[in-house]
Amino acid sequence: MSRLRPGPRATGGLLCAAGLALLALPARFAPALGVEALAAGFWWWARASEDPAQQIRRWSWLRRPATALWLAAAVEVTLTGAAGAPMAPPATLAFWARVEAVAVVWAALELLAALPLSRPFSDLPGPLFSHGPWLPALLPAAGFLLLWRQAARWLQVDEVREATAVLLLLTAALAVARAYGRRRWTAGLRWLVVCDSALAGALLASRAVAPWVAAVLWAGAFGTHGYLLAAELGGATPRRGAISAALWRLTSWVTTAALGWPLLAAAGGPDPRRSAVVLLAGGLIVGLAAWVGVARLVEAPERRALARPSSGFTLSRAAPAVLLAGVPLALAGTWWVGFAPPPLFALLALLPPLAGGGLALLALRPAAPGRGAAAGQRAQHAARALFRLVIGAERALVGWGGRLLRLFATPLRDLHTGDAQEYVLFLAGVAVLAILANIAPLLNVSALQETFPRAGRLRTRIRNHVAWAIEARDQLAELPDVEIVTEPRLSLFTFALADDAATETLAVMSERISIKSTSLLPRAHTSWGTVTLVINGRIVMRNRKLLTVDEEEVMERVNRIAGRIRASLGM
Numbered sequence: 001m002s003r004l005r006p007g008p009r010a011t012g013g014l015l016c017a018a019g020l021a022l023l024a025l026p027a028r029f030a031p032a033l034g035v036e037a038l039a040a041g042f043w044w045w046a047r048a049s050e051d052p053a054q055q056i057r058r059w060s061w062l063r064r065p066a067t068a069l070w071l072a073a074a075v076e077v078t079l080t081g082a083a084g085a086p087m088a089p090p091a092t093l094a095f096w097a098r099v100e101a102v103a104v105v106w107a108a109l110e111l112l113a114a115l116p117l118s119r120p121f122s123d124l125p126g127p128l129f130s131h132g133p134w135l136p137a138l139l140p141a142a143g144f145l146l147l148w149r150q151a152a153r154w155l156q157v158d159e160v161r162e163a164t165a166v167l168l169l170l171t172a173a174l175a176v177a178r179a180y181g182r183r184r185w186t187a188g189l190r191w192l193v194v195c196d197s198a199l200a201g202a203l204l205a206s207r208a209v210a211p212w213v214a215a216v217l218w219a220g221a222f223g224t225h226g227y228l229l230a231a232e233l234g235g236a237t238p239r240r241g242a243i244s245a246a247l248w249r250l251t252s253w254v255t256t257a258a259l260g261w262p263l264l265a266a267a268g269g270p271d272p273r274r275s276a277v278v279l280l281a282g283g284l285i286v287g288l289a290a291w292v293g294v295a296r297l298v299e300a301p302e303r304r305a306l307a308r309p310s311s312g313f314t315l316s317r318a319a320p321a322v323l324l325a326g327v328p329l330a331l332a333g334t335w336w337v338g339f340a341p342p343p344l345f346a347l348l349a350l351l352p353p354l355a356g357g358g359l360a361l362l363a364l365r366p367a368a369p370g371r372g373a374a375a376g377q378r379a380q381h382a383a384r385a386l387f388r389l390v391i392g393a394e395r396a397l398v399g400w401g402g403r404l405l406r407l408f409a410t411p412l413r414d415l416h417t418g419d420a421q422e423y424v425l426f427l428a429g430v431a432v433l434a435i436l437a438n439i440a441p442l443l444n445v446s447a448l449q450e451t452f453p454r455a456g457r458l459r460t461r462i463r464n465h466v467a468w469a470i471e472a473r474d475q476l477a478e479l480p481d482v483e484i485v486t487e488p489r490l491s492l493f494t495f496a497l498a499d500d501a502a503t504e505t506l507a508v509m510s511e512r513i514s515i516k517s518t519s520l521l522p523r524a525h526t527s528w529g530t531v532t533l534v535i536n537g538r539i540v541m542r543n544r545k546l547l548t549v550d551e552e553e554v555m556e557r558v559n560r561i562a563g564r565i566r567a568s569l570g571m
Contacts, residue, residue: 019036036113062139062308140197179191196218199289209266239300260289266350291357291363
């Protein structure tokens, strides 16, 4: 039976494969389940690694995108039920649609290394020792699949779509700079797959082409770099031999150019400044990505003195043909769906990848070491410094934001006593307030008055009492021996008389007219040092002395009770 039990390698692989398959399904809860399965696969691998504590802590952030997707699924269920409600206001529905879009995009950006909380994960190998170098490539693939499959949930919200496009372009720039700055080819490939996924996501956000076209172009670029990354553990087969290396350079060049061309060609718009910025920034990203994919793919030496004879048809030579076949299909799809960019932008969009690949071919030519090598090393140092600077600035901003949030949240935390049950009640109260804030537009005052006629009469009665209180205050203020102490608050106000005799007279009058009130009735002016309290027409305090209670007797009883309590406690 132990032989039939799958090991950690197979179990984690099955979980990750199931997670990626679920991300491609249109079901409502499939994305959340897919990311949960992906997180479970990484957890399984981390648990079976040589340092499980460190690996589990390193990949525990995968639970955040899963939580965001569960929230998005819950919001979608709520919106589906509220869409047919007759009293559902459009503003409330639009608000929750934005919440759903933000949750989906948040999860995808985390998987794409587009947020400061998770950006550096591609620098680290995966939790499984034998396949660790290429395992992080699964996460940007999951991020793009999430953006692609859930495009209908976030592309319709313009604010979210535009912010996502900016973040993805920034991520692509940082990823390609990091790939350029890394010395090892394997580490550079891990960042190239992030760049490919970010560019494909930005192409989705631009809505220049159909989502399936963006998916095909992404599959070509990501598949090329992902295959090269996985093949490095198998002896770097694609880099063995001049023909194989040249074929894979061509594949990387063409697929990167095909992915970047629609994005750059669609930069033409009514705003010339914005178009120039997008074209320049995107051109630098695509050109540098083409350069890295061509120049860094260096032919590996043969491990044998005599090369093994081959039939000429190998997987390393067949895979480029499959990947290149999708490029004309995707470009034909862009034309078929009506993608017709301005001719000037269409030509300008071809220049960055052509220039990047051409300069990379020149860099591959043998040359004497000198000024060129030194310049290349300085450029790599600058790229690494730029990446660290941006990462440090992002982490500092996140830290300041967290401290500011804790500062504002401290009064809310102090509202409860620390009891668990009371804290749950506090959270429930906050949730009720949030719900009421969103259903407030549902409350139609006129409809409520028609439904509940007594509510309208109650409101009229309250308004009358407020008006009567103001009128009584004005009449009392005209009397010579009466001073208004506090102004009316709704239907309550206080006033003072000249002396105690006048207060007692008023108390007798109030008793005669049967004033039944537990409020503090007229009192003497506090500057005289005398306070008289009248309750239900009876004077209970005069000159700050209780008239109906023996204070000494009360204190004696309290002391006796305190003595019995101390005795029972053994004090």
